[in-house]
Amino acid sequence: MRLASLIAPPLLILATLTSCTSDESSESSNAGELNLYSSRHYDTDLALYKNFTEATGIKINLIEAGADELIERIQSEGAASPADLLITVDAGRLWRAEQAGIFQPIDSQILNERLPEHMRHPEGLWVGLSKRARVIVYNTAAGLPEPLSDYADLANPAHRGKVCIRSSGNIYNISLMASIVSRNGEAVAEEWASGVVSNFARTPQSNDTGQIRAVASGECQIAIANTYYLARLAASDDPADRAVASAVTILFPGQGSNGTHVNISGAGLVSTAPNAENAVKFLEYLTSEPAQLLFANGNNEYPAVPGVAASSAVVALGDFNEDTLNASELGINQSAAMMVFDRAGWK
Numbered sequence: 329m330r331l332a333s334l335i336a337p338p339l340l341i342l343a344t345l346t347s348c349t350s351d352e353s354s355e356s357s358n359a360g361e362l363n364l365y366s367s368r369h370y371d372t373d374l375a376l377y378k379n380f381t382e383a384t385g386i387k388i389n390l391i392e393a394g395a396d397e398l399i400e401r402i403q404s405e406g407a408a409s410p411a412d413l414l415i416t417v418d419a420g421r422l423w424r425a426e427q428a429g430i431f432q433p434i435d436s437q438i439l440n441e442r443l444p445e446h447m448r449h450p451e452g453l454w455v456g457l458s459k460r461a462r463v464i465v466y467n468t469a470a471g472l473p474e475p476l477s478d479y480a481d482l483a484n485p486a487h488r489g490k491v492c493i494r495s496s497g498n499i500y501n502i503s504l505m506a507s508i509v510s511r512n513g514e515a516v517a518e519e520w521a522s523g524v525v526s527n528f529a530r531t532p533q534s535n536d537t538g539q540i541r542a543v544a545s546g547e548c549q550i551a552i553a554n555t556y557y558l559a560r561l562a563a564s565d566d567p568a569d570r571a572v573a574s575a576v577t578i579l580f581p582g583q584g585s586n587g588t589h590v591n592i593s594g595a596g597l598v599s600t601a602p603n604a605e606n607a608v609k610f611l612e613y614l615t616s617e618p619a620q621l622l623f624a625n626g627n628n629e630y631p632a633v634p635g636v637a638a639s640s641a642v643v644a645l646g647d648f649n650e651d652t653l654n655a656s657e658l659g660i661n662q663s664a665a666m667m668v669f670d671r672a673g674w675k
């Protein structure tokens with residue numbers, strides 16, 4: 329993060345705070361407000377804010393930026409920070425916020441009851457609100473490359489020159505590796521990583537969508553990507569995107585073992601929150617069924633609350649058993665995961 333990005337122009341903040349209020353008619357309300365720092369930017373999120381304000385009278389002031397920038401902004405604002413809630417994606421980023429000391433425990437019976445234990449930080453510092461799975465895709469026309477049923481198989485010498493995956497600096501890969509470290513220890517994780525590196529079809533490059541496209545084109549036989557990128561391609565208005573989606577097949581890894589690795593979009597209550605009560609009310613609202621649908625659909629994710637149906641594009645990806653490793657383990661093992669990647673020579 330460059331120093332310049334830490335210093336937010338005051339006028340810009342003011343403009344954001346006043347222009348992004350979700351409902352000007354609520355100005356007369358005495359229900360108070362909520363200052364939301366979010367790295368999400370979906371139309372469905374705007375509907376969520378509007379619905380919440382209509383139901384409670386609580387006005388939402390929104391600041392949107394990248395997760396790391398928001399964490400640093402809250403840190404630099406210190407005790408005077410207006411931030412109440414930080415919403416971001418990936419347990420690794422929630423862990424960075426936790427390490428920065430900007431969260432306080434959330435105390436809510438409703439959240440504890442609605443959200444499964446593995447979707448909540450053990451001390452309540454953050455909660456998961458939707459989830460994504462990190463899956464294997466392969467080229468449908470070329471057929472299932474065997475053996476291939478779990479992440480472990482990506483290291484099998486049978487797959488020399490077939491595997492595409494993005495770089496080790498990517499947080500989705502770091503969190504996947506953190507789950508492997510947590511489940512199996514660093515030695516097993518490193519052996520796996522070395523095997524995968526030996527199977528690379530190309531030097532790690534591009535994003536998750538780029539991996540899917542490379543499988544569709546036949547440049548690679550096998551790749552790893554998050555589910556929402558597949559749902560997004562399948563539901564695209566562009567026929568070329570839909571052709572890419574239909575040229576690949578999804579495989580949910582680990583169905584015979586720990587389940588498929590999942591990660592979360594989540595939120596933490598800022599330790600200096602001036603409107604903590606309103607923030608908890610908003611989190612509780614986000615776990616209601618209609619809000620879960622809107623929140624998850626914004627990015628083609630799975631709702632975090634059990635029993636809430638995913639969008640049709642997400643349901644079409646298929647059913648799977650997820651790894652119920654607590655999402656906090658993905659944070660705790662971030663640095664070990666990065667060292668494993670380094671030792672294995674995973675660029």
Ligand SMILES: [Fe+2]
Nearest residue numbers: 417500536554
């Ligand atoms: Fe993403």
